[in-house]
């Protein structure tokens with residue numbers, strides 16, 4: 001039985017890049033983790049070790065830093081520049097995928113005044129983008145990860161299947177908490193204000209989580225995804241992964257105390273993992289976007 005080479009890609013993963021824009025009055029910081037993955041006519045290196053078509057991952061890393069010298073801007077724009085460069089400059093590279101994570105830094109305030117050059121890391125999630133380019137089409141998926149949210153009421157879970165292993169009590173009022181991971185695909189890669197689009201999507205996710213009276217995290221997930229799609233015609237598909245960060249009411253009766261929904265054990269594992277997507281009926285096929 002013959003053995004053939006399967007799908008493959010290669011690139012430099014997790015290039016950590018910090019750029020300081022030194023404006024006259026105040027500095028700005030962009031803090032990224034960039035991963036490049038290239039694929040194409042690259043069978044030789046796998047089959048014979050002939051590296052004639054291999055652009056070293058070290059060169060890819062250098063390219064990320066060199067491109068940052070001209071400024072980064074929105075991560076979607078930076079990723080598009082990089083992805084197009086690798087495919088358009090290397091005949092053997094037929095597809096480039098660039099994944100970017102942006103860590104948030106907030107300007108520090110001292111005595112009510114914004115500091116010109118001092119920042120602290122934000123704890124409210126990471127912005128992400130995945131750019132794919134095949135020499136003709138570019139796909140842009142924007143997103144966020146680790147946006148931790150909690151509703152202290154307004155969540156129920158009941159009416160579910162009960163089999164011989166079910167012990168979960170029905171809940172008419174529980175804590176609902178999750179760390180949102182959401183990634184949304186744009187209709188095309190045409191020029192636009194990616195920053196504003198991201199702000200709108202993030203605000204929609206937070207608003208839908210806050211104002212949906214939840215009968216299940218699944219229902220909340222769909223409400224969040226739908227809110228992003230209804231706010232931006234350009235966004236055609238969204239995929240969400242929501243870990244259910246369970247909060248269990250602690251039994252304080254051994255200590256002669258009641259517990260009217262005030263003291264909880266915040267479990268970190270195991271957790272329910274609710275995943276789903278929402279898309280427009282007229283969404284173009286995803287192609288290589290994901």
Ligand SMILES: O=c1[nH]c(=O)c2[nH]c(=O)[nH]c2[nH]1
Nearest residue numbers: 157168215216217218244272
């Ligand atoms: O919102 C929920 N969905 C579930 O599917 C589920 N399963 C479970 O044990 N708790 C919950 N909560």
